Structures are given as C-alpha cells and as structure tokens.
Amino acid sequence: MNVIGISGTPRLGGNSEILLRYALKPFEDKEWNIKIFLLSELTIKPCRACDNCRKNAICVIDDDMNSIYNAFKWCDAIIVSSPVYYRNISSQLLAVLDRHYAVDIERPLEGKVGGAIAIGRGTGRGQAITINAIYNWMLSRGIICVPGELNGVTAVADKPGDILTQIKRLKQSEILGRNVLSIAQKLFQ
Ligand SMILES: Cc1cc2nc3c(=O)[nH]c(=O)nc-3n(C[C@H](O)[C@H](O)[C@H](O)COP(=O)(O)O)c2cc1C
Structure with a gap:
C-alpha cells in the first residue's frame, strides 16, 4: 500500500514538513511505501490554463510536477x-493543486483517502480557512476526507522547528495519520 505526503512550505524543515512527517509515522509502522514531496525542494510552476491537456491529456509544462502526477496514480x-x-x-501548494487540472479527466485520486494539516503563526489567523481549502480541493477530486482528533490538524507556530515543542500537535498529527491509515485499510485491504 502506498501513501504520499505533500509539504507546502517553501522552507526546508518548516513546521508543515515536521507535522507531515509525524502524520506519516503510522504508515511507516505498517510498512507502507511512502513518498514525501517537499515543495521547498521542487520547482512547480503555476497552471497556464492553456488547455493543451484537454487535447493531449498531458501538461505542457515539464517540471517536478511530473513525479507528483505519477504519485497521484x-x-x-x-x-x-x-x-x-x-x-x-x-502559493507553492496552490500551484500543485491547480496543476491537477491536466489529469482531471483521469481522476487519479478518486476514492482514495486524505487528510490535511495547516500551520500559522497567529491563533485563529487563517488555519481554518487553510485546512478547508485543502479538504475542499480533496473533495473536488473525489478524495475521501478523514478527520484527525478534530477536523484535520491546525497549529500555531512560527520559526522553522517551533512546532517540535508542542507535543499535543505532534500527537494530533500522528492521530490524523492513524485515522487516514485505518480508513484506507478498511477500504483497500
Ligand atoms: C507570506 C506569508 C504570509 C503569512 N500569512 C500568515 C497568516 O495569514 N496567518 C498566520 O497565522 N501566519 C501567517 N504567516 C506565518 C506562517 O504561516 C508561519 O510562520 C508558519 O509557521 C510557516 O510554516 P512553515 O514553518 O511550515 O513554513 C505568513 C508567513 C508568510 C511568509
């Protein structure tokens, strides 16, 4: 069984990356195959809306999105x-989500299982909107959205690594991962 994680921060070792890694721990324990995409390391340009993909079922932009298209399948x-x-x-994550457009007809994520994590520096400063944006995209692509302890995981942290002192949020990320894993196992195993 295979899981992918996409970390939307442009900062290597950012809080989003750290929480994502905690969410993927339960999959490691069950020996799933894991692919992590760090948008801090990848170059993914925005969709040009050229609609070439509507004719040729392939995106004309040749960049790191190619590996994510494969991973979607x-x-x-x-x-x-x-x-x-x-x-x-x-904006790095939005580029990835928009570039799904090229494979919309194929719907490679339909019926698969998903979870979301959002981190901002202020309390109530947009975490709810951010997590909803991710879950909304997932729902639009046919992904079965799974909650963590409450919704997905929302956290307050600023400098890269700050989140490591918040044991509760690290645990909540693992709970999210466990819930996604458990639904996937029920559906596919
Ligand atoms: C361009 C920019 C806009 C931001 N806007 C917000 C915001 O609206 N609300 C908020 O709580 N934090 C905001 N932040 C702070 C980041 O969300 C915060 O530092 C977070 O920990 C970054 O996650 P990362 O460590 O994964 O990069 C902003 C940071 C940047 C660079």
Missing part, C-alpha cells in the same frame, strides 16, 4: 500540509 492515501499565507494555502 500510485498512492492509496494522501496527506497534505501547508503554512498559512495571508489566510490561505501557500
């Missing part, structure tokens, strides 16, 4: 994390 479950940027997901 390969995975059984997906966990996505994002920093809050102006009350929304990061």
Whole structure:
C-alpha cells in the first residue's frame, strides 16, 4: 500500500514538513511505501490554463510536477500540509493543486483517502480557512476526507522547528495519520 505526503512550505524543515512527517509515522509502522514531496525542494510552476491537456491529456509544462502526477496514480492515501499565507494555502501548494487540472479527466485520486494539516503563526489567523481549502480541493477530486482528533490538524507556530515543542500537535498529527491509515485499510485491504 502506498501513501504520499505533500509539504507546502517553501522552507526546508518548516513546521508543515515536521507535522507531515509525524502524520506519516503510522504508515511507516505498517510498512507502507511512502513518498514525501517537499515543495521547498521542487520547482512547480503555476497552471497556464492553456488547455493543451484537454487535447493531449498531458501538461505542457515539464517540471517536478511530473513525479507528483505519477504519485497521484500510485498512492492509496494522501496527506497534505501547508503554512498559512495571508489566510490561505501557500502559493507553492496552490500551484500543485491547480496543476491537477491536466489529469482531471483521469481522476487519479478518486476514492482514495486524505487528510490535511495547516500551520500559522497567529491563533485563529487563517488555519481554518487553510485546512478547508485543502479538504475542499480533496473533495473536488473525489478524495475521501478523514478527520484527525478534530477536523484535520491546525497549529500555531512560527520559526522553522517551533512546532517540535508542542507535543499535543505532534500527537494530533500522528492521530490524523492513524485515522487516514485505518480508513484506507478498511477500504483497500
Ligand atoms: C507570506 C506569508 C504570509 C503569512 N500569512 C500568515 C497568516 O495569514 N496567518 C498566520 O497565522 N501566519 C501567517 N504567516 C506565518 C506562517 O504561516 C508561519 O510562520 C508558519 O509557521 C510557516 O510554516 P512553515 O514553518 O511550515 O513554513 C505568513 C508567513 C508568510 C511568509
């Protein structure tokens, strides 16, 4: 069984990446195959709306999104994390979500299982909108959205690594991962 994680922060070792790694721990324990996509390391350009994909079923932009397209087909479950940027997901993550457009007809994520994580520096400063943006995208792609302890995981942290002192949030990320895993097992095993 296969799971992918997409970390939407442009900062290597950012809080979004850390919580994503905690959410993926339960999959490690069950020896799932795991692929993590760190948007801090990848170059993914925004969709140009050229609609070439509507004719040729392939995106004309040749960049790191190619490996994510393959992973969309390969995975059984997906966990996505994002920093809050102006009350929304990061532009790096939005580029990935929009680029799904090229495979809309194929619907590679339909019936798969997903969870979401959002981190901002202020309390109530857009985490709810950010997590909803991710779950909304998932629902629009036919993904079965799974909650953590409450909704997905929302957290307050600022500098990279700050989240590591918040044991409760680390545990909540693991709970989210466990819930996604358990639904995927019920559906696919
Ligand atoms: C462009 C930009 C916009 C931001 N907007 C918000 C915001 O609206 N609300 C908030 O709580 N934090 C905001 N932040 C702070 C980040 O969400 C916060 O530092 C978070 O921990 C970053 O996650 P990361 O460590 O995964 O990069 C913003 C940061 C940047 C760079």
